[in-house]
Amino acid sequence: MLPTKLPDPPLPDPDFPQLMAQLRARLHRYCARMTGSMLDGEDVVQETLIKANGSYDAQAVQNVEAWLFRIAHNAAMDFLRRRSREQAVFADADVDAIADTQAEPADRRHVATAALRTFMRLAPAQRSTVILADVLGYALEEAAGVMGTTVPAVKAALHRGRARLRELAGQPDDAAPPPSLSPQDQALLAAYAERFNARDFDGLREMLGQDVKLDLVARRKPMQARGGEYFTNYAAKTYGLRMTPINVEGRPGLWVDTEADEGAGAPGYLVVLEFAEGKVAGIRDFRYARWVGAAIGAGPGKLA
Numbered sequence: 001m002l003p004t005k006l007p008d009p010p011l012p013d014p015d016f017p018q019l020m021a022q023l024r025a026r027l028h029r030y031c032a033r034m035t036g037s038m039l040d041g042e043d044v045v046q047e048t049l050i051k052a053n054g055s056y057d058a059q060a061v062q063n064v065e066a067w068l069f070r071i072a073h074n075a076a077m078d079f080l081r082r083r084s085r086e087q088a089v090f091a092d093a094d095v096d097a098i099a100d101t102q103a104e105p106a107d108r109r110h111v112a113t114a115a116l117r118t119f120m121r122l123a124p125a126q127r128s129t130v131i132l133a134d135v136l137g138y139a140l141e142e143a144a145g146v147m148g149t150t151v152p153a154v155k156a157a158l159h160r161g162r163a164r165l166r167e168l169a170g171q172p173d174d175a176a177p178p179p180s181l182s183p184q185d186q187a188l189l190a191a192y193a194e195r196f197n198a199r200d201f202d203g204l205r206e207m208l209g210q211d212v213k214l215d216l217v218a219r220r221k222p223m224q225a226r227g228g229e230y231f232t233n234y235a236a237k238t239y240g241l242r243m244t245p246i247n248v249e250g251r252p253g254l255w256v257d258t259e260a261d262e263g264a265g266a267p268g269y270l271v272v273l274e275f276a277e278g279k280v281a282g283i284r285d286f287r288y289a290r291w292v293g294a295a296i297g298a299g300p301g302k303l304a
Contacts (some may be wrong), residue, residue: 001245014267016053016056016058017053017220019065020052021218022067023064024289024291025291026065026110026136027045027048027049027068027069027072028041028042028289028292029131029135030069030073030076030117030131030132030135030136031044031045031048031076032071032179032292033078033119033131033135034073034076034077034079034080034124034127034131035079035080036116036117036119036120037116038116038174038292038293039248039249039251039284039292040079040223040285041104041292042077042217042292043079043188044072044079045072047075048068048071048072048075049272051071052067052068052071054068054266057067064190064270066145069132069146070145070146073128073146073147073148074148075122076128076212079278080124089095107286109117112158114165114168114169118168119131121164121168122161122164123157123160123161123277124152125147125149125153125157126157126158126160126161126164127161128147128157129141129143129147129154129156129157129161129163130161130165132146132147133158135140138153140155140158178247178248178249178250179250180247180250181247181250184275184278185252185275186245187244188225188275188278188280189252189253189254189273190245190250191207191245192204192207192245192254192273192280193243193244193245193254195207196234196243196254197239197242197243199235200231200266201231201232201234201235204231205231207279208225208279209276209277209281210226211281212225212226212278212279212280212281212282212283213225213274213281213282214230214282214283214285215283215284215285216229216230216287216288217285217286217288217289217292218286218288218289219287219288225280227284229303230283230285239257239260240258240260240261241256241257241258241260242256243256243271244255244257248270251272251273251274252272252273252274252275253270253271253273254270254271254272254273255269255270255293256268256270256271267290268293268294269286269287269289269290269293270286270292270293271284271285271286271287272286274283279300
């Protein structure tokens with residue numbers, strides 16, 4: 001008797017990587033506000049895409065966007081639990097009493113202008129529903145699907161979240177500023193910016209640690225910083241980029257001004273560095289993920 005032939009595994013959807021790339025900026029808007037950090041938000045996005053890439057089945061997934069956001073929501077909640085923050089709690093006692101979920105113009109203004117740290121003052125359930133409904137424009141049914149809960153629970157959390165944002169809008173911003181950079185980090189950051197602006201790429205290579213790690217965010221083809229084409233590409237393709245040292249959520253960073261290279265109004269982007277033993281141990285370059293800074297109006301004056 002011949003052995004039963006197993007069915008062939010489903011072929012991957014050739015458009016799936018493109019769909020993930022198209023949705024990445026929206027995923028970051030959600031994850032950054034859920035975690036209260038544009039850098040931690042990008043970590044959650046990367047975790048989401050790794051999980052999605054390993055489990056995607058074109059025959060089983062009917063709505064790729066909803067499926068990705070469900071993974072992102074779960075990854076963000078796992079991240080918050082790892083930070084020992086409060087978990088989402090839905091109260092059912094007064095759910096039925098909340099029927100009006102239409103955002104007033106004032107509500108939309110509060111959401112649009114809220115800083116990342118302001119979202120962190122909402123309970124996770126309220127935070128998630130406000131982001132999904134008022135930032136990303138999800139319908140209540142879609143938000144409930146992403147969060148794995150009911151529409152009445154989403155209505156309740158959304159109502160409370162909007163009310164809390166209105167309350168916070170009238171309060172002074174007493175949140176603690178990000179930790180200051182050490183004098184050594186400030187000196188290394190200034191030296192990095194000075195050498196980049198002088199196009200001294202050999203000098204930049206001298207600043208790199210032996211095992212420096214490069215994360216060129218959202219670029220599929222990996223690069224190497226030491227002995228690779230990272231600085232070679234910068235030297236060959238850019239002439240007017242200028243770096244300004246900044247404090248990015250307590251981490252050494254650089255704001256890259258692109259207008260001289262790409263024209264007036266061109267969006268800038270972030271580069272975040274990690275130092276160890278007086279050398280550059282890590283480079284996280286957001287040149288291909290400019291939404292990370294642009295989504296929250298980042299720039300030298302706002303992040304310094």
